[in-house]
Amino acid sequence: EVQLVESGGGLVQPGGSLRLSCAASGFTFSDYWMTWVRQAPGKGLEWVAIMNQDGSEIYYVDSVRGRFTISRDDAKNSVYLQMNSLRAEDTAVYHCVRGSGFILDYWGQGTLVTVSS
Amino acid sequence: DIVMTQSPDSLAVSLGERATINCKSSQSVLSSSNKKNYFAWFQQKPGQPPKLLIRWASTRESGVPDRFSGSGSGTDFTLTISSLQAEDVAVYYCQQYYAAPITFGGGTKVEIK
Numbered sequence: 735e736v737q738l739v740e741s742g743g744g745l746v747q748p749g750g751s752l753r754l755s756c757a758a759s760g761f762t763f764s765d766y767w768m769t770w771v772r773q774a775p776g777k778g779l780e781w782v783a784i785m786n787q788d789g790s791e792i793y794y795v796d797s798v799r800g801r802f803t804i805s806r807d808d809a810k811n812s813v814y815l816q817m818n819s820l821r822a823e824d825t826a827v828y829h830c831v832r833g834s835g836f837i838l839d840y841w842g843q844g845t846l847v848t849v850s851s
Numbered sequence: 852d853i854v855m856t857q858s859p860d861s862l863a864v865s866l867g868e869r870a871t872i873n874c875k876s877s878q879s880v881l882s883s884s885n886k887k888n889y890f891a892w893f894q895q896k897p898g899q900p901p902k903l904l905i906r907w908a909s910t911r912e913s914g915v916p917d918r919f920s921g922s923g924s925g926t927d928f929t930l931t932i933s934s935l936q937a938e939d940v941a942v943y944y945c946q947q948y949y950a951a952p953i954t955f956g957g958g959t960k961v962e963i964k
Contacts, residue, residue: 769953779893779901779944781953793951829900836948837891839912841900 736760736840738830743845746820754815754845756830767833768806768813772826773844780826783815784833798824820849853877853947857956863964870932872959874945879925882949889949892921892930895958896941904943905930937963 742754754770770782783794783804792804803816813830827844854877864870880889888908893901903912905921908928918933932939940963945956 778958779946779955781955784951784953795952836889836951836953837903837906838893838901838946838948838953839903839906841902843900 736832738832738840738842740828740830740842740845743828743847745848745850747851748821748849750820750849751816751818752820752847754817754828754830754847756813756815756842758811758813758830758832761832763811764808767835768804769831769833769838770804770813770815771829771831771838771841772824772847773829774823774826777826782828784836785813817847820847822849825849852952853880853950853954855945855947855954855956857943857945857959859959860957861960861962863962864932864935865964866937867934868964870935870939870961872930872943872945872961874923874928874930874956876926876928876947880947880949881925888924888928889947890921890923890928891946891948892919893944893946893955894939894941895944901944932961935961935963 737759739757767786769784785792785804801819806813829844830842831838832840856875858873890908892905894904895901909921920931922929942958942960944958
């Protein structure tokens, strides 16, 4: 069974940093792209970042480029999202998602990030 | 960026009746090389993460009931629930994966009338 478990969310002040982690199991992690998608409270889905198997292709939504960094550790079956210079508008549930290319086929439950003073 | 526009924002349908959701992309998501539409539908029930229902515009995922069907090509797509069941109450999102940035529609909330 595919499982994706996010952690690392919490309350942070504007301008602060957080690092989200996602532990994957139930599939061969190194075979897949990995993605982060966020959902602000009561709102729709916004794709944030995606990374291919060897890190040679990485894409970000414009609103986070230069502030967020996606990375992965295949030895730990994990993907990460380093978030710097956080803003109130980054407040959301962040979902870790497995990708078959850009097809987002399995989603984690998500971790809540709240940016507030 | 490819903008995805869903309609309606919400709809209420009687149990057993048909529900139809539309999605329009601001540019074609049909690949000229492989003739595939890079388009998907998701279902999100309250308190749950989204679930992939349909990829390539019309290919149902394993385990998805056949009352769900996707159609369309190019820029115009439709998700049809042929006979609405109580467990289908959810928000439905369309998504294009033709090009980065990946983009989603705003969502359609389906309720029971």
